[in-house]
Amino acid sequence: MNDPHALPAVAPLFNGGQPSYETGALRLALGLASDKPFNLGALLSDRLCVQGHGDRLALVWENHSGLRKDFTFDDLRRYSDVWAATLADLGIVAGDRVCLFLDRVPDLYFAFLGILKLGAVAQPLFSQFMADALEVRLADADTRAVITTARHVEKVRSARVRLPGLSWVILTDVKPGAAPVLGKGETAINAETAPPRAFTPLAANDDTPSLLHYTSGTTGRPKGAQHVHGSVLSQFATTRHVLDLRPEDVYWCTADPGWVTGTSYGIIGPWAVGATQAVFEAGFSAPRWYEFIARHRVTVFYTAPTAIRMLMKAPPPAAEQLVSLRHMCSVGEPLNPAAVLWAERVMGRPFYDTYWQTETGAIMIANVPGLPIKPGSMGKPVPGIEAAILDAQTHQPVTKPGAPGLLAFRPPWPSMFRGYFKAEQTYQSKFVGAYYLTGDRGSVDSDGYYWFVGRDDDVINTAGHLVGPFEVESALLRHPAVAESAAVSKPDPTFGEVVKSFIVLRPGYAGSDELRLDIMNFVRKHLSPLAMPHAIDFVDKLPKTRSGKILRRMLRAQEWGEPVGDLSSLDD
Numbered sequence: 135m136n137d138p139h140a141l142p143a144v145a146p147l148f149n150g151g152q153p154s155y156e157t158g159a160l161r162l163a164l165g166l167a168s169d170k171p172f173n174l175g176a177l178l179s180d181r182l183c184v185q186g187h188g189d190r191l192a193l194v195w196e197n198h199s200g201l202r203k204d205f206t207f208d209d210l211r212r213y214s215d216v217w218a219a220t221l222a223d224l225g226i227v228a229g230d231r232v233c234l235f236l237d238r239v240p241d242l243y244f245a246f247l248g249i250l251k252l253g254a255v256a257q258p259l260f261s262q263f264m265a266d267a268l269e270v271r272l273a274d275a276d277t278r279a280v281i282t283t284a285r286h287v288e289k290v291r292s293a294r295v296r297l298p299g300l301s302w303v304i305l306t307d308v309k310p311g312a313a314p315v316l317g318k319g320e321t322a323i324n325a326e327t328a329p330p331r332a333f334t335p336l337a338a339n340d341d342t343p344s345l346l347h348y349t350s351g352t353t354g355r356p357k358g359a360q361h362v363h364g365s366v367l368s369q370f371a372t373t374r375h376v377l378d379l380r381p382e383d384v385y386w387c388t389a390d391p392g393w394v395t396g397t398s399y400g401i402i403g404p405w406a407v408g409a410t411q412a413v414f415e416a417g418f419s420a421p422r423w424y425e426f427i428a429r430h431r432v433t434v435f436y437t438a439p440t441a442i443r444m445l446m447k448a449p450p451p452a453a454e455q456l457v458s459l460r461h462m463c464s465v466g467e468p469l470n471p472a473a474v475l476w477a478e479r480v481m482g483r484p485f486y487d488t489y490w491q492t493e494t495g496a497i498m499i500a501n502v503p504g505l506p507i508k509p510g511s512m513g514k515p516v517p518g519i520e521a522a523i524l525d526a527q528t529h530q531p532v533t534k535p536g537a538p539g540l541l542a543f544r545p546p547w548p549s550m551f552r553g554y555f556k557a558e559q560t561y562q563s564k565f566v567g568a569y570y571l572t573g574d575r576g577s578v579d580s581d582g583y584y585w586f587v588g589r590d591d592d593v594i595n596t597a598g599h600l601v602g603p604f605e606v607e608s609a610l611l612r613h614p615a616v617a618e619s620a621a622v623s624k625p626d627p628t629f630g631e632v633v634k635s636f637i638v639l640r641p642g643y644a645g646s647d648e649l650r651l652d653i654m655n656f657v658r659k660h661l662s663p664l665a666m667p668h669a670i671d672f673v674d675k676l677p678k679t680r681s682g683k684i685l686r687r688m689l690r691a692q693e694w695g696e697p698v699g700d701l702s703s704l705d706d
């Protein structure tokens with residue numbers, strides 16, 4: 135299909151004509167000498183100032199009540215220096231994990247850059263996580279400090295009781311002059327009112343740890359994917375080539391920096407390019423989103439299919455609200471062909487789907503300007519990335535067009551994760567032969583377009599957020615009525631998938647709607663609203679293999695109306 139809204143082919147990114155992910159060329163474009171150290175935090179702030187762009191808008195921030203604040207690249211430089219210097223005063227050193235447990239407030243961005251300048255490791259966590267989810271991730275990372283606000287500090291305090299390694303809880307919203315109600319090991323930093331501090335950023339290299347992003351798997355606890363300063367090469371290249379972002383753009387990424395999209399493309403990519411970012415610290419509302427695009431003249435928009443489906447259900451925008459938009463991309467879940475076509479009709483241009491993962495650090499497969507879109511396809515591997523569909527048994531590339539198999543990539547690439555924190559074996563298990571296995575299934579057609587088929591594991595992708603069944607089941611087991619449980623995905627017209635639980639009750643409990651609600655709330659309050667089961671079936675027993683493993687696969691297939699598959703190991 136020809137794409138009537140295709141943008142002109144991207145102008146050559148780098149010296150050589152064809153867009154290139156050759157690292158030497160990327161370094162040149164970023165002004166990095168190949169043999170010299172650099173620092174990602176400084177690259178995203180100080181570098182722009184040195185280049186004479188200090189007065190340009192870096193961040194236009196607005197919150198739910200209409201408060202607006204603008205920050206230049208020079209502001210980013212100053213406030214991140216304050217963060218870096220103050221964290222150093224507190225005894226935080228290079229390599230320490232510092233958690234950002236914040237809504238999308240300006241300090242999240244300043245502190246993020248400051249942590250990188252110091253050489254510490256930023257550990258962003260979604261602020262909607264409740265105490266249990268928080269504690270597991272802070273314990274795993276052996277986190278030294280948590281940066282948060284009054285709104286979330288109680289969750290940190292309750293988790294902290296069992297976290298002896300956590301030296302500091304830092305609040306960002308204690309008003310200057312107010313008597314702060316700070317407990318032991320708590321302090322307050324206000325970068326905007328603090329006197330400027332000079333700070334020399336750590337001389338890092340490509341492999342210096344930068345970020346630890348927690349992601350969920352089928353079994354066990356969430357895993358911390360370790361990223362490095364050198365990841366910026368991939369993020370810069372894809373921000374230019376896929377998101378088509380230029381310094382003169384106003385860019386809006388709706389993802390929260392608690393998730394990888396919100397850091398790779400909500401902080402690193404756009405500021406590496408030198409573009410202005412608009413950030414809306416507010417929940418979803420179609421009319422307010424359209425107003426936000428109009429008010430800030432957003433030119434490039436990056437969001438997720440769940441949000442697009444919610445826009446589709448709402449009244450359409452007024453034509454003049456979207457005149458500034460010139461490019462829109464999507465990530466995180468399968469993008470329905472209907473959503474691509476709706477956007478063309480109602481928003482004036484299609485969404486370009488992009489595929490990647492926490493582990494890959496940057497976009498791997500994408501629809502890019504100039505490439506005709508096949509609605510429903512994720513597009514083609516980006517330059518420099520070699521993708522393959524592997525046979526599930528032999529792990530050899532499948533050669534028949536359209537045949538499903540395991541989606542894999544051939545490492546390395548600059549933003550490739552360098553390990554799961556303290557989980558070397560799990561990390562190794564992601565590689566077979568020459569390939570990194572994504573855990574997804576897909577196919578590739580005769581034109582080289584990739585299509586998403588489904589996950590190859592039991593992880594639930596709800597509204598673009600991965601939820602591990604093990605974490606939900608562990609939370610459910612802490613409820614007094616629950617003897618056994620299984621959590622699987624169930625299709626949902628808006629969220630793509632939601633969590634559904636099958637529960638065997640303890641003796642003395644009877645299934646009722648009231649108990650259902652109580653259990654749902656229990657998960658919401660202890661783990662997170664995302665992990666809350668939207669449906670619960672009370673059952674007498676769960677299907678298990680002869681060795682006692684719960685057959686989630688069978689329960690899931692039932693929910694999706696798919697064939698249940700081989701049940702020869704079922705214990706009956």
Ligand code: PRX
Binds near residue numbers: 465492493512
């Ligand atoms: O299953 C794929 C799905 O989201 C997973 C990665 O989730 P996460 O690590 O949280 O990162 C999310 C944003 C980068 C993938 O393994 N996924 C991501 N993009 C797509 C997708 N599924 C279908 N289509 C996509 N475009």
